[in-house]
Amino acid sequence: xxxxxxxxxxxxxxxxxxxxxxxxxxxxxxxxxxxxxxxxxxxxxxxxxxxxxxxxxxxxxxxxxxxxxxxxxxxxxxxxxxxxxxxxxxxxxxxxxxxxxxxxxxxxxxxxxxxxxxxxxxxxxxxxxxxxxxxxxxxxxxxxxxxxxxxxxxxxxxxxxxxxxxxxxxxxxxxxxxxxxxxxxxxxxxxxxxxxxxxxxxxxxxxxxxxxxxxxxxxxxxxxxxxxxxxxxxxxxxxxxxxxxxxxxxxxxxxxxxx
Amino acid sequence: xxxxxxxxxxxxxxxxxxxxxxxxxxxxxxxxxxxxxxxxxxxxxxxxxxxxxxxxxxxxxxxxxxxxxxxxxxxxxxxxxxxxxxxxxxxxxxxxxxxxxxxxxxxxxxxxxxxxxxxxxxxxxxxxxxxxxxxxxxxxxxxxxxxxxxxxxxxxxxxxxxxxxxxxxxxxxxxxxxxxxxxxxxxxxxxxxxxxxxxxxxxxxxxxxxxxxxxxx
Numbered sequence: 001x002x003x004x005x006x007x008x009x010x011x012x013x014x015x016x017x018x019x020x021x022x023x024x025x026x027x028x029x030x031x032x033x034x035x036x037x038x039x040x041x042x043x044x045x046x047x048x049x050x051x052x053x054x055x056x057x058x059x060x061x062x063x064x065x066x067x068x069x070x071x072x073x074x075x076x077x078x079x080x081x082x083x084x085x086x087x088x089x090x091x092x093x094x095x096x097x098x099x100x101x102x103x104x105x106x107x108x109x110x111x112x113x114x115x116x117x118x119x120x121x122x123x124x125x126x127x128x129x130x131x132x133x134x135x136x137x138x139x140x141x142x143x144x145x146x147x148x149x150x151x152x153x154x155x156x157x158x159x160x161x162x163x164x165x166x167x168x169x170x171x172x173x174x175x176x177x178x179x180x181x182x183x184x185x186x187x188x189x190x191x192x193x194x195x196x197x198x199x200x201x202x203x204x205x206x207x208x209x210x211x212x213x214x215x216x217x218x219x220x221x222x223x224x225x226x227x228x229x230x231x232x233x234x235x236x237x238x239x240x241x242x243x244x245x246x247x248x249x250x251x252x253x254x255x256x257x258x259x
Numbered sequence: 260x261x262x263x264x265x266x267x268x269x270x271x272x273x274x275x276x277x278x279x280x281x282x283x284x285x286x287x288x289x290x291x292x293x294x295x296x297x298x299x300x301x302x303x304x305x306x307x308x309x310x311x312x313x314x315x316x317x318x319x320x321x322x323x324x325x326x327x328x329x330x331x332x333x334x335x336x337x338x339x340x341x342x343x344x345x346x347x348x349x350x351x352x353x354x355x356x357x358x359x360x361x362x363x364x365x366x367x368x369x370x371x372x373x374x375x376x377x378x379x380x381x382x383x384x385x386x387x388x389x390x391x392x393x394x395x396x397x398x399x400x401x402x403x404x405x406x407x408x409x410x411x412x413x414x415x416x417x418x419x420x421x422x423x424x425x426x427x428x429x430x431x432x433x434x435x436x437x438x439x440x441x442x443x444x445x446x447x448x449x450x451x452x453x454x455x456x457x458x459x460x461x462x463x464x465x466x467x468x469x470x471x472x473x474x475x476x
Contacts, residue, residue, distance in 0.1 A: 109413025
């Protein structure tokens with residue numbers, strides 16, 4: 001009863017509104033999107049004002065999603081790779097199969113990997129993260145294992161002589177000395193993950209890649225150029241931050257360099 | 260799993276289409292790899308021979324790695340428009356850095372004693388490069404080329420965004436070819452990358468001097 005009343009009440013209102021519009025302009029009803037700036041009206045290559053005004057609605061959330069996807073993938077990949085590398089360091093036979101599997105995963109193009117996982121885990125964040133982790137494993141595993149193997153034999157022997165157990169040697173001597181190569185592996189993996197997350201937009205609607213994809217079809221360039229530039233900036237910033245973190249974590253390397 | 264089974268049906272039914280797209284894909288990759296080999300290998304080898312430009316080569320490879328492909332193609336659309344130049348530039352940015360930095364490193368790490376011995380025997384700098392340093396640096400150089408080829412094959416899938424054709428047309432064309440088509444083309448790209456990697460490792464085995472075969476590679 002109520003519904004009927006509401007409907008009858010609404011229809012005259014709509015009719016009168018349409019009538020008003022017709023009476024007002026005489027032409028088609030054009031929705032009001034505000035006045036475009038000169039750059040937007042002229043369809044410039046990149047409009048800083050449009051970029052700034054859409055920063056909070058478009059670019060900032062996408063940037064945050066991009067960072068989130070990257071961090072989850074790199075942390076997960078790093079933990080797996082460290083575990084595998086330590087295992088391979090202790091048990092030599094484990095290295096060959098590990099490196100074969102991870103290099104196979106690395107050779108498969110990430111875009112193909114995303115699509116191949118879709119029938120298994122759907123258009124979900126899980127699909128994306130699985131592919132990203134699979135893609136980052138090879139570089140992380142090889143650099144970490146190389147770092148562990150390049151720890152000077154003398155340092156390990158001295159530690160053993162001081163009565164450290166195997167586990168103490170790993171955590172107090174080998175891993176700290178392998179830090180530089182750990183960091184360099186992380187740098188490459190992070191930068192590559194940032195680039196790959198952009199492609200993940202073909203599977204899920206998140207990150208800077210999705211802004212690029214949505215805008216590519218339109219003749220207006222600012223959105224995809226802005227998002228592309230942000231992705232580049234993010235990769236460079238992440239790289240720089242990791243270099244800094246590496247320096248802070250290995251103060252002895254710097255003092256040796258200065259000496 | 261059903262989709263995977265259907266994707267093989269797609270491969271069977273649309274074989275001519277897949278082959279045509281594969282041809283475009285390979286052609287595109289071959290052009291880019293060719294250009295980057297011509298540019299990056301001599302430059303890297305020569306810089307390594309002089310032991311100069313480490314900062315240059317490492318920063319080029321760092322920056323090149325940091326540039327997301329899709330972003331480069333997107334920015335390129337604004338600069339070059341919808342054409343092959345855009346794709347070629349984006350792919351060259353992925354291909355040149357690994358080749359350049361590995362070529363540099365490969366020559367740079369050649370044992371200085373051997374170079375000195377060669378010089379003492381009266382070889383000119385060019386002969387030292389071609390007869391001593393190049394053969395000794397082949398394993399590392401090949402690893403750089405392999406990385407670049409695999410990168411390019413996988414990135415070339417994105418060429419479709421800029422109208423470049425190739426297998427990306429199918430991988431990213433779910434609306435036209437359905438999920439089974441996408442899966443079929445994705446398997447095809449993966450197989451292509453693995454095959455190229457395998458072929459190059461074979462070539463590496465044939466080209467690398469016998470004395471170097473036992474260690475590494």
